[in-house]
Amino acid sequence: MTAFGSKALHRLPLYLRVLRELGRDGRSHASGSVLAAALGLDPIVVRKDLARTGVRGTPRVGFPIAELVDALERLTGAASEQTAVLAGVGRLGSALLGYPGFRRQGLRIVAAFDAAPERCNLILAGTPVFPANSITEKVMRLGVPLGILTVPAERAQRVAEQMVAGGIRAIWNFTPAQLEVPEEVIVQREDLAVSLAVLLHRIQERAD
């Protein structure tokens, strides 16, 4: 039950997805090599990751799927329901509101916000949209730990501050803005320009 490194942590949700599938097929156990093959990973890596979940496998049989799924759901946060708010109901924001994967991951977006009056008081994908100036109050009253930021870059810092003022504990930042928040607030960037740069670099490299 050691801490997982960043790379290992990224693999856990992948194991979870494959294991759930295998479980639905009625299988009770899965070996590390089966998982590795399904995900195109090195079997040794998989075994090491699985070992660190604390679940014990049995030789010749593999790991108990149900136990692994439990452990992985705990480790990836999918076990406990979590709530979030989303600020900025533009194209990306509404795409995220309608994304079914969040629910499966145990996330419920309980409120959205937008600066444009014509977007407020709507209900998008089941989530009510409120005016931007009510962020702090709503975050505080609902005790929401996570804020999703899909506003224009130039508004990002101000909206982040409103969330922080409401007591938010983590911000998922989809804007290119560099946020300045108190140290105890977790910020995770999801910067498509960065991902694209990495991808273009890989294409270039391959071309040589």
Added chain:
Amino acid sequence: MTAFGSKALHRLPLYLRVLRELGRDGRSHASGSVLAAALGLDPIVVRKDLARTGVRGTPRVGFPIAELVDALERLTGAASEQTAVLAGVGRLGSALLGYPGFRRQGLRIVAAFDAAPERCNLILAGTPVFPANSITEKVMRLGVPLGILTVPAERAQRVAEQMVAGGIRAIWNFTPAQLEVPEEVIVQREDLAVSLAVLLHRIQERAD
């Protein structure tokens, strides 16, 4: 001019953004520590990364911004125009079509595709939408190297195969599907469920 590791590669676009800003402010040189402070990074890391671009700095002065920008644009692929097609014009797909950051990164989405007839023959954010069955032919004729995949998960594999048949060299996969493609095709996942899992894990960890 050594190869960059995965983590270093993710930092390059961040340097590029800050350096462009400093350049717009009229400054000609920037020190590693200024960059580090702006991005909340360790100065040693920044200096090491910058050194590997091949650009030489001068003590007491810093690095020449223009040269660094050039080098970083080359390394991140922002220097050369690149084209792409996008399959699946749902919420996420149209959000990506309208994302201005891609242009800045040198990417032009020249065609989009969708299975729904009512979405075809539209022009979204300047990009024409064609029927899904024309993917292979269009990719081949336009010689497009990059395919962006924003279709439903259950269609992902088939659409990927259509792109591969057209000679695509890289696929940016926004679906949770595990794609099986020839080895020479680069696949980059952009899986929000994975990112969310990582974030929830970090929140849990911090709570202890």
Added chain:
DNA sequence: TAGATTGTTAATCGATTAACAATC
């Protein structure tokens, strides 16, 4: 028993961090 798979220990590799010399 034989064979496959787990679990563990050691070796390798790469990245990060630290220390210090070089230089404008």
Added chain:
DNA sequence: TAGATTGTTAATCGATTAACAATC
């Protein structure tokens, strides 16, 4: 000259890979 910043070399750390023993 003095001081700040780059550049380089060494030390540390962590993750990956390999080898092998344990076990069902």
